[in-house]
Amino acid sequence: MSRDEIEALQLQRLKDTVQYAYDRVPMYTKKFDDAGVHPSDLKELADLAKFPYTTKEDLRQTYPFGMFAVPMEQVSRIHASSGTTGKATVVGYTERDLDEWAKMVARSMRLSGVKPGTIVHNAYGYGLFTGGQGAHAGAERLGCTVVPISGGQTERQIQLIQDFGPETIMCTPTYLLTIHDAMVAAGIDPTKTSLKTAVLGAEPWTAEMRHELETKMNVNACDIYGLSEVMGPGVAGESCETKDGSHIWEDHFRPEIIDPFSDKVLPDGEHGELVFTSLTKQALPVIRYRTHDLTRLLPGTAREGMRRMGRITGRSDDMIILRGVNLFPTQVEEIALKIPELSPHFQLEISRPDRMDELTVKIERREEFPADACANAGRELGEQIKIHIGSSARIEVAEPGTLARSSGKLRRIYDLRDKEQG
Numbered sequence: 001m002s003r004d005e006i007e008a009l010q011l012q013r014l015k016d017t018v019q020y021a022y023d024r025v026p027m028y029t030k031k032f033d034d035a036g037v038h039p040s041d042l043k044e045l046a047d048l049a050k051f052p053y054t055t056k057e058d059l060r061q062t063y064p065f066g067m068f069a070v071p072m073e074q075v076s077r078i079h080a081s082s083g084t085t086g087k088a089t090v091v092g093y094t095e096r097d098l099d100e101w102a103k104m105v106a107r108s109m110r111l112s113g114v115k116p117g118t119i120v121h122n123a124y125g126y127g128l129f130t131g132g133q134g135a136h137a138g139a140e141r142l143g144c145t146v147v148p149i150s151g152g153q154t155e156r157q158i159q160l161i162q163d164f165g166p167e168t169i170m171c172t173p174t175y176l177l178t179i180h181d182a183m184v185a186a187g188i189d190p191t192k193t194s195l196k197t198a199v200l201g202a203e204p205w206t207a208e209m210r211h212e213l214e215t216k217m218n219v220n221a222c223d224i225y226g227l228s229e230v231m232g233p234g235v236a237g238e239s240c241e242t243k244d245g246s247h248i249w250e251d252h253f254r255p256e257i258i259d260p261f262s263d264k265v266l267p268d269g270e271h272g273e274l275v276f277t278s279l280t281k282q283a284l285p286v287i288r289y290r291t292h293d294l295t296r297l298l299p300g301t302a303r304e305g306m307r308r309m310g311r312i313t314g315r316s317d318d319m320i321i322l323r324g325v326n327l328f329p330t331q332v333e334e335i336a337l338k339i340p341e342l343s344p345h346f347q348l349e350i351s352r353p354d355r356m357d358e359l360t361v362k363i364e365r366r367e368e369f370p371a372d373a374c375a376n377a378g379r380e381l382g383e384q385i386k387i388h389i390g391s392s393a394r395i396e397v398a399e400p401g402t403l404a405r406s407s408g409k410l411r412r413i414y415d416l417r418d419k420e421q422g
């Protein structure tokens with residue numbers, strides 16, 4: 001489709017979606033009324049800027065199903081992602097939503113060079129996370145044979161890769177690195193496996209990381225992007241021929257880039273926060289959903305008419321993505337406050353001692369507990385973080401009053417001028 005055809009389709013679908021959301025979801029009715037806009041104000045694509053944004057906070061306030069636009073009998077599947085206070089953000093799909101989602105993942109995979117009739121080793125986590133099941137359905141739709149291994153059990157994964165001979169692996173970039181390292185440790189040459197293609201996403205990764213993985217694993221590594229609130233994996237996918245960023249499936253989503261501070265829409269090519277409006281979703285239509293992902297929109301290359309997104313250079317909120325797991329400082333706080341010896345004064349530090357991100361939690365003990373009584377509390381915090389958030393963290397219990405108060409918890413506001421990472 002040409003750009004003009006895509007935009008004509010977007011306008012039609014946008015009008016329908018905005019009306020649909022206004023009629024069916026009380027949160028949208030109220031938001032639009034409060035902002036003094038009505039679906040009939042949408043006459044051209046630029047009019048979308050008149051409509052209010054939707055945030056994770058809106059989903060949290062209407063937890064769990066308040067933003068669903070269909071009765072529960074029509075919701076076939078639920079997924080969830082972590083929320084700022086530990087309360088999950090719940091998303092739902094009708095049968096048709098699941099169908100469209102599978103088609104978009106299949107389309108992304110095909111663009112990345114995955115061939116029907118081949119075996120796909122799917123190491124994205126299965127469960128409430130959208131990665132496992134999203135990739136699974138897409139691979140089946142493309143006509144592949146899926147190995148639904150999920151994440152973890154690295155030795156077993158390696159065994160199955162050797163036994164089944166998959167051409168494609170789907171997982172986070174850091175997990176592929178873990179698999180690589182475990183292969184080397186087991187005396188297996190990672191460049192000589194059956195794998196030819198890796199479809200990687202769920203966390204930011206750089207051009208350097210692509211180069212490293214492609215060389216070390218002897219694969220073509222392509223990006224796949226998405227987020228649960230908007231759909232899951234497959235909102236955008238990358239071509240294995242151009243490898244120049246993921247193409248957004250603009251027949252289903254209308255992207256915008258905004259300045260996260262002034263909230264103004266920015267022209268293509270400028271860096272800012274990515275915002276999505278869904279165009280075909282039934283269960284959870286989203287109008288101008290703020291992803292907090294910082295990137296820019298570029299003209300399409302491998303797909304005419306569909307724009308690409310640049311690499312994600314960071315996020316405009318507190319969320320940290322640690323080896324594919326999303327976590328908020330408030331989640332750490334919630335857990336720490338349940339341990340009597342520990343104070344609410346802590347800092348999170350992300351470092352990369354050996355290619356993989358590591359989280360260190362520095363937390364002050366409370367005055368009333370002597371230092372030697374706090375070693376166990378630190379261990380307990382590490383265990384609770386592992387159980388509730390799913391990440392390993394190094395814990396350092398600090399003396400009272402020693403951590404800087406001004407910065408408090410780590411706040412990650414990335415510089416919008418961060419240069420493109422390839």
Ligand code: DLL
Pocket residue numbers: 081124129130131132200201202203204205223224225226227228229232233234291293312315321326
């Ligand atoms: O991570 C969906 C997904 C699963 C995408 C598997 C790709 C593969 P959430 O858990 O809701 O959904 O996390 C969404 O992860 O806002 C980005 O910050 C980040 N993210 C996802 N894909 C990429 C990517 C899934 N390719 C959040 N590059 C998003 C950079 C990514 N960041």
